[in-house]
């Protein structure tokens with residue numbers, strides 16, 4: 001009995017230690033916006049707690065006909081343009097990738113129905129090593145998960161009108 005309870009205690013210790021160490025992708029600051037009935041974008045912070053370098057390589061959703069990983073880059077004329085990043089976004093172990101307005105984002109093109117505030121968008125993130133993680137994102141202007149301590153003030157100077165660029169450069173399906 002003593003040995004059994006010792007084994008149980010060791011197993012319990014291992015089990016409780018594991019999730020903190022070899023954890024998961026932690027996804028927070030999620031929100032999604034749409035400034036046109038045709039297109040939307042989702043933002044989040046993905047923190048890599050898996051213990052190894054990984055890469056967000058694809059996104060899938062039934063909410064739109066096409067869902068892609070995008071970023072904004074400045075063109076020669078200084079105007080920000082969106083581009084599809086086919087190789088995805090690298091996320092080093094213990095590091096994170098920030099998807100935010102004016103930067104990296106998940107692009108939804110050809111919405112199957114127009115988004116309104118409070119709608120729930122189901123999105124599957126595909127990681128090279130961590131596999132697929134499906135999350136729910138609420139449509140609204142701000143992250144809904146309450147983690148606003150994350151230097152989000154730095155982003156407020158970004159011109160939110162970049163989203164209007166989204167809709168004007170969205171290919172029609």
Ligand SMILES: [Cu+2]
Pocket residue numbers: 041070071082083105106107166
């Ligand atoms: Cu985009």
